[in-house]
Amino acid sequence: MGHGLGRIGTELEGQRGHLFPWVPVFLGVGIGVYFLWPSEPALLLLALAGGAGVLPLLVQHRLPPGLAPLPVALGLALCGFALAGGRAHLVAGPQIDFRYYGPIEGRIAGIDRSASDAVRLVLDRVVLDMPPDRVPQRVRVALHGDQHQLDPQPGQRVILTGHLAAPGGAVEPGGFDFRRNAWFLRLGAVGYTRTPVLLLAEPEGGQVVLRSRMALSHRVQARLPGETGAFAAALVTGDRSAMSQATLEALRRSNLAHLLAISGLHMGLLAGFVFGALRVALLLVPHVRHYWPVKKIAAAAGLAAAAGYLALSGGNVATERAFVMVAVMLGAVMLDRRALSLRAVALAALIVLALRPEALLGPGFQMSFAATVALVAVFGALRDLGHERAVPGWARGAMSLLVSSLTASLATGPIAMVHFNLLSQYGLLANLVSVPVMGLLIMPMAVMAALLMPLGLDWIAFAVMAPGLDWILAVAQEVAGWQGASRQVVAPGPLVLPLLAAGGLMLALWQGHGRWTGLAPLLLAALLWSQTARPDLLIADTGGLVGLLTPQGRALSKAKGSGFAAETWLENDGQAGGQAEAAALWPGPPGPVARAGLRGLQVVHLQGKRAAAAFGGCTGGEIVVASTDLDDLPGCEIYDPERLARTGAVALWLTQDGARLRHAREGRARLWQDRRAPRSAEDQ
Template identity: 35%
Template sequence: MARNGGRALRVTRPALFADRVPTPSHLLALAAGEFRLGLDREGEQRRLFPWLAVAFGIGILVYFTGTDGTPTLAAPLVAAGFCLGLTPLLQARPAWLALVLGLGTAFLGFAACVWRVNSVAGPILARTMIAPLVGVVEGLEEREGGARLIVRVESFDDLTAAAQPRRVRVSYKAAQSVRPGDTIRATARLLPPPQAARPGGYDFARDAYFRGIGAVGSLSGKVEIAPRTIPLPFALEMAASIDEARNHLTRRIADAIGGQAGAVAAALVTGKRGLITEETNRVLRAAGIYHVVSISGLHMVLAAGVVFWLVRAGLALVPILALALPIKKIAAGTAMVGVTAYCAFSGWDVAAERALIMTLVMLGAVLVDRPALSMRNLALAAILALTREPEALLGPSFQMSFAAVAGLIACAPLLDGASFRRERDSVLLRVISRCLAVGVGTLATTLVAQIATAPFATYHFQTIQPFGLIGNALTLPLVSLAVMPAAVLGMIAYPFALDRPVWWVMGLAVRGMLDISEWIAGFGQSTIVLPAFGAGALVLLALALLLLTLPVSRLRGLAILPAALGLVAAATPARFDLYIDRDGAGAAIRGTDGRLAVLGRPPTFVLEQWLKADGDARSAASLTGGPKPRCDRLGCTMTTFDGRTVALVLDKRAFEEDCARADILISRLRPPPNCRAPLRIDKNYLETHGATAIRLGAPHPEIVTARSSQTPQPWQARPVAVVPETNPASGETGLAADPGATGMDSLQ
């Protein structure tokens, strides 16, 4: 109500629906108006910047999922420069400015991938070889009954520099005499880094490529330590010295505490997890706290927080310093130095590097008097981390850590526990309110983090831990208040050889953490295995998370649609009925009982990946019940649930019979030219396409392969070219080059 010349003026909003009947045009106008209001508020709150990190990530995804060949670095850089050059001309058009700026950032993300792939390019071993290996041990991790070595290769057999891997990862059963920095000679069995065990599964070959590893394998026989003829390069000498110091401290902590508590405590400090048994790993996973063992965001934040608090508290005890100096900034700077040193000592692991970047950005905000924990800082940390390692976007570590922090920042106003921190008249009430604030805050933050990371954890690991909330709520206070402070104090006391009492105290807290984990792991259904869902469902759920956390306006409501579609897609995955090993050593087939049965002898790890992807909680060693395949020395046959005959040929003498009767023929060999099996998955096919999965039940089976592109990616070993044998009479070949040329049309 307003007055003008003594007259009252009533200001009213225009009617949304003049005819009182909502029409599509009215609804669209209303939605467009609300969308514009939301964008205006996002601009006022400066919340559009985080979407640049999303655009940067989209450029990375386009590279890894859309390229078929080797892009040039100049192309995305020129495109990005053109887009960014247009921004001064679009200042009067905010919508177009945001679109062009986002497009230019996406091109920069694509360019980061091209640069990264070219910078780490190195030879990959083309085939399995057993030959003498000479190299320098860069890193060593003790394990049960041996060790795992990273060796920089000086020579392997008679391979040329263009074919010889630069670095290899090998296992060794008696590594007590080997130290980082040693030059060793030994007989090694090396093979190309294994690619994905199933389409859409974890691709170790890609991770190995970006770590500079061109082969994996084992050492056999005697390992000789060769004398050095020339000094090692400074970088290699420094890396070996740090790794040797990590191994020494790992053994010191493990011996001081003893048992698995000592192994876990050592891993928390040095990042060396080789002494942790598989049973302990299983217990920690079942309790939902395995992330505590891997040095990542939690460790970096707690380490930085402990150093920050110690320095600030120490300076505050001296009044003249507290009044004359900016002790908060000094504490932040000291914490930055301390957490960087901690990351270097822990081995500069990929997850630790990303956590370090995030922590340094947060502490840097304190130095410039900005809020430390903000969505802009998180977006800046994500861009910096992805510029350094764009491949990290595809892994669970990056996805889960940034999703958890984004969820906590978005929900921070709801998690501050202000209602519990009100001043009370009674001392007892104040204590109770503080305890309630801590307890409710811990539960709430754990719940938010678990919800934010659940889509990524389920997609990558096909498991959920229903009692993870309880496990984190009970163990994180121990980690925050006892384990990590003791770790920092132990590192400070270690150079003075006064650290053993500190490790003993730390061991008490770690034993409590393990006891809690064992108790939770004993619950029924502490780990539930779910069928693997597709990348499309993950993209929808990730988009929903972005829409829930990045906006501050009603635009958050847009998350409902992708969240609903993503949950439906994840809850109803289309499972495969036939898995074929990348080497043709075995397969898993859905039998008439609806569960997978095994043909041949696929590697245990591969079989476990198939079972988990199928939502089957059985272990690879306990496959019992159900229909059994018929096997002999020449191969195996089995009938699928839809009546097709599948044959696995292990010996070429079985081709004559199985080519005549099998609907699907699987072999690591090359079948004869006259083989009449409608669908052949043979040696040549697997070398081209890798691990294969098939959905049956329809007249034409659906085939999905691990290699979706005809052009091998840089991290994929190039198979030796083979000329297919042709039957002169029929013109038919024994090589199925792609799923469309495998005779599926005749498979009924």
């Protein structure tokens, strides 16, 4: 054992000077463990984990140099565990645990659009017809029907009559948990209204940034009407409320949807343009060129521009993450350090995880840092090999664009497939002809528009920007329309993404030949993904939908209703087509009493109270799913709303040894879960 520890110590000693990039990795491991914990850890356990985690960090200088990283790594993981738990308690707030219908009053704190293209309002300072201590901090309401009476503006106090329910949980075991996501957004209820929203009071101060952001969005759309202006507003302010679902779908299928996220690309282009333009301008003045720290002044100006962009773009998690990364890079320039290094990227990741540990679970965090780490590692390796000198000067720009696009696509592609179940076949080509337009035309003109806006001359910059915006939209529509432009991908098992991360990080961060051991987890992840077995039976957490896996694909028990669950199941199956096509595959007679048999499994889905009342009972062994509560039926395995309140969504696999069953709410409830099942609201 001593010899083994000696070899480990020797290997770690060879990483001296290159271990800091692993700090956010192990902090993230602890955060991940917290979210995978089967029950909510006690506050005492979180405190003990935090204390035990800090101890190795304080005494690391007294540990043997070769083995010191091991207890430090464990300490970072324990700190991550405590950090995530503390954050979950910090954002705690009431969540509705029943279906509410009645008056809803609040102040508009956010405006966006739902998947059904309805305008949605996020309200804070909420007043509901219930005890004040049970009222959520924020609610989100989708607006249906005729809503022309009000032009929603941030800060307005409004009232409406609508439906609210708890944010929905995972639609299948192991799937995306919207309820957990809503917890960290302090969103305690979601719902919809079909009645007009009425204005109670105009904005009375506060929300200056949000109101400025929406005012800027409206100005952009006034200068550039139609879908072009909506796209420009999304790029400049992050306000996507004017974009159509058709455009969003085209951008997704062409792998250009990342252009909508105000992330590292936009923030980097903006700060880079300000940095470069100011530096060139200052260098043109002889006295300034010789006596002023031109590079540092330009970096400070780029940082100020990035901070302003952060404020006006809404300051969401993705934008905050991008700002931190840019701030670290420009700060390194001002301190005469290498701006683009793995240490700088690690510091940015560390700050983001310390502020918002839950960001670790989101595709935005994973994809942006995967792309950045890969780009830094690849260009660093090319620099060390001297390949830059082997490329003629006139071709270096094109070669850098090709290498960066290919590297970013390879790094983010598998993560995108895990989260979105979509593979864009021509995404690299679409990015090659779109990203340069974003960097060379659109973002510089956005800066010019901001400078010209006080003079009322911003229309000039927007007019120059418009062809670039139209070009990207045209590329998205064209590529999305090609045969086989996108392909559905089966959702992998829970081990695939951690294995992909471990392999990629080993290849990028480890020094020496040992980095190639990172290929092993990547190959194992690919093998596990290829062997993914989807559930033979899926039951929605409301009892409103059943899905059977037939040889022809997922068959659904009804063609309409429970659309969110249906869409998610089909996406996770990698199955093209919609709910109506999947309902046509149902192997039994459709209707309010939908019966089906599959490989010895007999399923009955009762839809509505009449179907439940007319059901005569089981002959033995059937699984009965109902959208309304049932009395005990001898010989039946019943899943009605009362039982599903305890189990959540249900998945069943048929194996040679019998059946394997999983519930979405296995174990005791977490902070963001209620023991009663959340009911899906229409806007999810």
